[in-house]
Amino acid sequence: MVTGLFPGHHMTDTCSLCNRDALEPIYKPEKSTRGLTVHVCGSCGLLQSLPRADRMERLPAAVSGGADWGNVRYGKGFRTRIALDALRRNVDLTSDFSVLDVGSNRGSFIRALLDAAPHANISAVEPDERVASSCAGLPRTQLIEERIENVALETGRFDIVHSCHTIEHLIDPARTLADHHRVLKAGGLLILDAPNTALLASDDIVEEWFIDKHLYHFSERTLTRMLEATGFTIIEHPDFKDRSNLFYVACKDGRKPAAAGSDLQEVEYARELIASYVANRARNMLALTSVAAELLSLAPRRMAIWGAGRLFDSLVTYGKFDASTLTLLVDKHLQAHVSQRHGCTLVGPEGLADSKPGVVIIMSRDFASEIAAEVGKLTPNAEIILYSDLIYRARLRDAA
Ligand SMILES: [Zn+2]
Structure with a gap:
């Protein structure tokens, strides 16, 4: 659908969740240095930004309330404790197990895991050489300086895949989740953490939520459906009180992947969410x-x-x-x-x-x-x- 609001828009991308050619422009983020436009999938309601450039220019740190916020890259460290607590609930940390850490950043999770699990072995994937260097030389850790989409790992190799605030940056998150599923052993666990669009409904939102680094914007509904479509069984669902994050523990238990169909209720929810975000934000900027x-x-x-x-x-x-x-x-x-x-x-x-x-x-x-x-x-x-x-x-x- 081409609308008057976004002239020159052509649909060339399909939805990562439902594969339909149904992306409609819905919101233009402020101060986007990538020229991104947020789209809603008219079939399943997944919010996603286009165009999907597979490599973003490495910009210097920008502290901003606009879409250009980024490259300070400290946020993941705040999520280390919750990930480690989830591991403790589900894995014997004294055992010998292998972990794929996707988007290792400065290695906050790796260091905590090395401390807590004396026999764990880690493969750490981090494409940004400016931060990956802080993971170099860690014991029991193999550092792979590459985007996860370009890394070919052995099938059934890992007990755990940990992915923290990474999936929203990817070109095709469903494909990468399917690859996480492939590299896990039977019974292996995915620990997944991502930003939550629930924050858009906050009364006090004032900053631009749709930042340039994020290509996908998940609600609990869309990310749950994507995990299930990929063949994962969710064993720990996100905490409904946490408006900022979607934290899951999911298992590879032999369930077959099944294509995600349409979800018109979610489409309606996504449209209302954007409308309330725009209205709240305008009112709060004035306030x-x-x-x-x-x-x-x-x-x-x-x-x-x-x-x-x-x-x-x-x-x-x-x-x-x-x-x-x-x-x-x-x-x-x-x-x-x-x-x-x-x-x-x-x-x-x-x-x-x-x-x-x-x-x-x-x-x-x-x-x-x-x-x-x-x-x-x-x-x-x-x-x-x-x-x-x-x-x-x-x-x-x-x-x-
Ligand atoms: Zn869709």
């Missing part, structure tokens, strides 16, 4: 102006912001927040990649104990409660204000 005004009134009390990432960038870019009024900008992880954001020098958490601000604003969604606990220890007298409360109050003011 950021009001958030910035509230923050300005707090500045005389010496204010720190913790979190220099996407939400902070949105606050400055859309809300026109004057970052020079800040006493301190704290970020534990981005410090390794950028030294300054919007004129403020990034400092680590220890900066809080030194400068003792009167107010600490937490610009984080997933880690807000952990950060708040840490702030409470470092500077017990500071008032703590969460981003979600700021945006909620601002919307009430805007509505009044």
Whole structure:
């Protein structure tokens, strides 16, 4: 279908889940350096971005609230604990077993696994030489510096395949999942973790969710169907409370792959999700102006912001927040990649104990409660204000 909204669009790609030639443009991400357009499959509802370039230019780290966010590559480390806990529930970690780690990044999972499982052997696949080097020379680990699509591995070789926030980057995720199934032994396990489109329905979404690095955007429904179509049996389903991630444990138990058919209810859900995302985001970008005004009134009390990432960038870019009024900008992880954001020098958490601000604003969604606990220890007298409360109050003011 060619619509007036996206002139010149031609359908040349088929859906990775249902194989139908039914992709329709539905949303144009902001500041996409790849020129991506999000499509919905009119047959099964899987959201996917086109064009599917198989190799993205290696851009420098971009800290942004737009689609160009990326290349800081620290997010996977936050998911190591949950993956290891799942392994503990399903595998005897003292036994001798082999693991394929897909998209090893800087090796956070590998290091944790080597520690926890003294006889595990690991094949680590990571195409980005800038981060793969940190996995070089690890014991019991074979490093393969290549995209997973280009790696030919032996059939039935692995007990475990671990894939964390990788599948959404692939050209054809169903084909790669089928290959994970092939390389597993009978009874082998896939541990799969991916971003969750449920976050699009968040009341407080303000950053561009459809970033350039992601070609596929899964709901629990579409990823569950893709796993089942590939022949996997899901033994642990995603936690419905986690709006940010879809975490699965699935088993190769001899069930035959079966083509995924149409799912018109999911198509309808995907369309409504995008519509609510666009509306929420527009309203929240406006509310950021009001958030910035509230923050300005707090500045005389010496204010720190913790979190220099996407939400902070949105606050400055859309809300026109004057970052020079800040006493301190704290970020534990981005410090390794950028030294300054919007004129403020990034400092680590220890900066809080030194400068003792009167107010600490937490610009984080997933880690807000952990950060708040840490702030409470470092500077017990500071008032703590969460981003979600700021945006909620601002919307009430805007509505009044
Ligand atoms: Zn489809």
